[in-house]
Amino acid sequence: MTAPYRVEILGKHSRDGFDCGNEALNEYLCRRANQDQRKRFAVCYLLIEATTDQIVGYYTLSSGGVSLADLPPQRQKGLPRYPSVPIARIGRLAIAKSEQERGLGGVLLFDAIKRASASSMGVYAVLVDAIDEQAVRFYQHHSFEVLESNPRILFLPIADGLKRITKS
Numbered sequence: 001m002t003a004p005y006r007v008e009i010l011g012k013h014s015r016d017g018f019d020c021g022n023e024a025l026n027e028y029l030c031r032r033a034n035q036d037q038r039k040r041f042a043v044c045y046l047l048i049e050a051t052t053d054q055i056v057g058y059y060t061l062s063s064g065g066v067s068l069a070d071l072p073p074q075r076q077k078g079l080p081r082y083p084s085v086p087i088a089r090i091g092r093l094a095i096a097k098s099e100q101e102r103g104l105g106g107v108l109l110f111d112a113i114k115r116a117s118a119s120s121m122g123v124y125a126v127l128v129d130a131i132d133e134q135a136v137r138f139y140q141h142h143s144f145e146v147l148e149s150n151p152r153i154l155f156l157p158i159a160d161g162l163k164r165i166t167k168s
């Protein structure tokens with residue numbers, strides 16, 4: 001990660017004023033993230049600018065599963081024939097408007113892939129719920145592939161994500 005940023009789990013941070021340009025994602029961080037975290041439905045990771053201590057981005061990570069039949073046929077080849085494939089789900093991901101287009105969205109994606117790969121549980125892929133078509137294109141830019149059953153849900157096998165990280 002670039003030097004002046006750090007990633008922290010959401011705690012008693014002040015979240016007022018975070019604006020990524022999407023009201024639902026702003027609202028989630030301010031009003032719902034804490035509760036989801038308390039109930040162990042998601043962990044919210046904050047990207048913090050170290051010199052100002054401002055939150056400049058966040059994402060949420062949860063464990064989950066996806067049906068093997070929802071993966072593209074080429075991806076199903078060689079996988080164990082269990083009905084559910086273990087994944088880590090990025091439910092939400094956002095960068096503050098003032099900090100967009102500086103590579104920080106990619107930094108958060110890589111952070112999520114690294115955490116998922118370091119998990120002590122089996123995790124085949126990172127899966128994302130894209131909020132709109134622009135978000136779909138952002139994830140495709142980062143080599144995520146759409147699910148057969150829902151073009152707003154995309155996945156990237158951890159092994160492929162780690163290769164991308166070592167190349168970059």
Ligand SMILES: CC(C)(COP(=O)(O)OP(=O)(O)OC[C@H]1O[C@@H](n2cnc3c(N)ncnc32)[C@H](O)[C@@H]1OP(=O)(O)O)[C@@H](O)C(=O)NCCC(=O)NCCS
Binds near residue numbers: 101134
């Ligand atoms: C989508 C979002 C997270 C991207 O963050 P960002 O920090 O601006 O993106 P980055 O600067 O890391 O972009 C990394 C790369 O993706 C590309 N990219 C970014 N947004 C893109 C888009 N909509 N379509 C295609 N490529 C895109 C960039 O060109 C860049 O390419 P490069 O590495 O070749 O230079 C950010 O715009 C955002 O928070 N938007 C509002 C909320 C949202 O849509 N969240 C998405 C998921 S729920």
